Amino acid sequence: NAGVTQTPKFRILKIGQSMTLQCTQDMNHNYMYWYRQDPGMGLKLIYYSVGAGITDKGEVPNGYNVSRSTTEDFPLRLELAAPSQTSVYFCASSYPDRVTEAFFGQGTRLTVV
Amino acid sequence: AQKITQTQPGMFVQEKEAVTLDCTYDTSDPSYGLFWYKQPSSGEMIFLIYQGSYDQQNATEGRYSLNFQKARKSANLVISASQLGDSAMYFCAMREITGNQFYFGTGTSLTVIP
Numbered sequence: 023n024a025g026v027t028q029t030p031k032f033r034i035l036k037i038g039q040s041m042t043l044q045c046t047q048d049m050n051h052n053y054m055y056w057y058r059q060d061p062g063m064g065l066k067l068i069y070y071s072v073g074a075g076i077t078d079k080g081e082v083p084n085g086y087n088v089s090r091s092t093t094e095d096f097p098l099r100l101e102l103a104a105p106s107q108t109s110v111y112f113c114a115s116s117y118p119d120r121v122t123e124a125f126f127g128q129g130t131r132l133t134v135v
Numbered sequence: 136a137q138k139i140t141q142t143q144p145g146m147f148v149q150e151k152e153a154v155t156l157d158c159t160y161d162t163s164d165p166s167y168g169l170f171w172y173k174q175p176s177s178g179e180m181i182f183l184i185y186q187g188s189y190d191q192q193n194a195t196e197g198r199y200s201l202n203f204q205k206a207r208k209s210a211n212l213v214i215s216a217s218q219l220g221d222s223a224m225y226f227c228a229m230r231e232i233t234g235n236q237f238y239f240g241t242g243t244s245l246t247v248i249p
Contacts, residue, residue: 053235064141064226064241072235080236112180116237121187123170124228124237126180 024048028113028127035103035134043098043130045113053116054096055124056080056088058109065112071096072118103134137161139227141240148217149248155202156212156243158227164188166232169210171201174224174242183225186210217247 026047035041047054052073057065067080071090085107087099096115100107110131114124140159148154160169171183186194186201194201202211214221227240 055236057239064139065239067236070236078235110178114180114237121168121185123182123185125182126172129178129180131178 026113026115026125026127028111028130030130031128032131033133035100035132037103037105037134039103040099040101041103041132043100043111043113043132045096045098045127046094047096047113047115047125048094049115049125050093051115051125052093052118054090055114055116056086056096056098057112057114058082059112059129060109068098068111100132105134108132108134137240138238139229139240141227141243143243144241145244145246147246147248148214148221150219151216153213153215154217154245156214156225156227156245158210158212158240160208160210160227160229162208162229162231164231164233168230169201169203170228170230170237171199171210171212172226172228173221174226175220176223180226184212214245219247219249221245222247 029044055070056068066082069088071077110129113127116124167188169186173181184196184199186203198215200213224242226242228237
C-alpha cells in the first residue's frame with residue numbers, strides 16, 4: 023500500500039528555473055493538499071483540491087500553480103523559482119469528512135540558490 | 136486569528152516520565168476534528184491521535200492520550216512513559232465541518248532526556 027508518493031525527495035534549483043513536484047495517491051481520496059514547511063515552522067497551505075478538476079488557493083499560493091486532472095495526481099508547479107521558495111513541501115490527501123486524518127507524503131526538500 | 140496555537144516551542148522530559156503538549160484552537164463551527172501528528176528528524180508526518188468535537192470521552196492510542204476540554208478550546212496531547220524515540224516535533228491540527236483544509240499549529244519540539 024503506497025499511500026501518498028511524492029517525487030523528487032530532494033532538488034536544488036537555480037533562481038528563475040521552474041519545476042514540477044509530483045504527488046500521487048492510491049487511496050481514492052477526494053481531497054488533496056500541498057503544504058510548505060519552513061525551518062522551525064508549522065505547515066502552511068499552498069493549494070488544495072476537493073476533486074478532479076477543482077482547485078483552490080490556500081494561505082500562500084503566490085509563485086505556485088496546481089492542476090488536478092485525475093483523482094490520483096496533484097502536481098505542484100513552481101514558476102520562476104525564488105530563494106523564498108526554499109522549503110520542504112508536503113503533499114497530503116484525505117477523505118472529505120472531518121473524522122479522518124490527512125495522509126502525508128514523505129516530503130520534498132527544495133533549495134533555490 | 137490563529138486557528139491553532141501551540142505555545143511551547145520546546146519541551147524536555149525525562150525518559151519514562153509523562154509529558155503534556157499544549158494546543159488551543161479557535162473555531163465557531165459546532166463540529167470539528169482535532170489531530171496530533173509527530174514529525175521525527177527524518178521529516179515524515181506521522182498521525183498519532185484524533186478527537187472529534189462531539190466525542191464524550193478523551194481519545195487514547197497506546198501511550199498517547201488527548202486531554203480534550205471543549206469549553207476551554209484546548210486539546211492537549213499527553214505522552215505517558217516517554218521513550219527516547221518520542222523526541223520529535225509535534226503538531227496539533229484541526230479540521231472544521233464547514234472547511235476543506237487542515238489547520239496546523241507551529242509545533243512543539245520534544246526532547247526526551249535519558
